[in-house]
Amino acid sequence: MAKPIPTRVHGVLDYVSVGTLLALPRVLRRGWTPKVTTLLTGSAIMTLGASLLTKYELGLFKVLPMKGHLALDGMTAAMHAAAPFLLLDDRDKKQGNALPILLGFVAFESLAALLTQTQPSLQEQAAEATGELADRLRDAAD
DSSP: OOOOOHHHHHHHHHHHHHHHHHHHHSSSSSTOOHHHHHHHHHHEEEEEEHHHHHHHHHHOOOOOOOHHHHHHHHHHHHHHHHHHHHHHHHHHHHOOOOOHHHHHHHHHHHHHOOOOOSSSHHHHHHHHHHHHHHHHHHHHHH
């Protein structure tokens, strides 16, 4: 099956997710227990760290292979799927808005992990290699 999400788009989704995971429990306070807020804050920090370390166009340090990044995304989705059972009591599930949003994140993360290409496009790889070569030549000239 062809995967329609390029790694660059996945990177944008990652960084948008970080902001969303941090903001939602603080903006939508009703029904968000401190445990859920802590879970989403930890997820945001983990997503940011994984994104900065991933070997894709928007990674800063480029040490984590894309397949490893996608595996982390899958584990995060599983953690968010388990969260309603572990962190919300019946009152929280009925009164608040955390449950549908957590389940929405599960769907989003699962689809993003399953539908993202595992390698940047050849054009992106060539552009990155050209940039690295230019940097090396510049360093050698200095």
